[in-house]
Amino acid sequence: xxxxxxxxxxxxxxxxxxxxxxxxxxxxxxxxxxxxxxxxxxxxxxxxxxxxxxxxxxxxxxxxxxxxxxxxxxxxxxxxxxxxxxxxxxxxxxxxxxxxxxxxxxxxxxxxxxxxxxxxxxxxxxxxxxxxxxx
Numbered sequence: 001x002x003x004x005x006x007x008x009x010x011x012x013x014x015x016x017x018x019x020x021x022x023x024x025x026x027x028x029x030x031x032x033x034x035x036x037x038x039x040x041x042x043x044x045x046x047x048x049x050x051x052x053x054x055x056x057x058x059x060x061x062x063x064x065x066x067x068x069x070x071x072x073x074x075x076x077x078x079x080x081x082x083x084x085x086x087x088x089x090x091x092x093x094x095x096x097x098x099x100x101x102x103x104x105x106x107x108x109x110x111x112x113x114x115x116x117x118x119x120x121x122x123x124x125x126x127x128x129x130x131x132x133x134x135x
Contacts (some may be wrong), residue, residue: 004022004053004057004062004063004064005049005064006054006063006065007066009063012023012062017063021062022061022062023045023061024059024061024062025063025064025066025101026055026059026062026063026064027052027066027094027097027098028049028051029065029068029069029071029093029094030042030044030047030068031045031069031071031072031073031082031084032071032073032081032082033073033081033082033083033084034082037135041047041081044071046068049064049067053101055069065101068094068097069083070085071085071090072084072087087130095118103120108130110113
């Protein structure tokens, strides 16, 4: 099975993947926060990465960008280990990552928040009808 995670590939492998038609990117944002006394702080990131990989495989022409962490978790900061950033910073990171992917050969990007069931797709040359939906 082909590796889709950009951070696990070398730049020549990424360049080759783009040449071979991998022209979209899935960008996932995930919180670093408590999930009760037994689950790790990385729960959202681990689930988000798996969800992003599944989406990329369904799309068939997408690589997976590194998970953006931490996200907005102000409501969890009473718990040790929870990290948060302001919403404007998360949006800046997300839009900058998306724009950079477009500038390096990606025809579009999808953002999938790890905790939310909705997916937003920015169309930058993606054919209509290719917008992913939750099944």
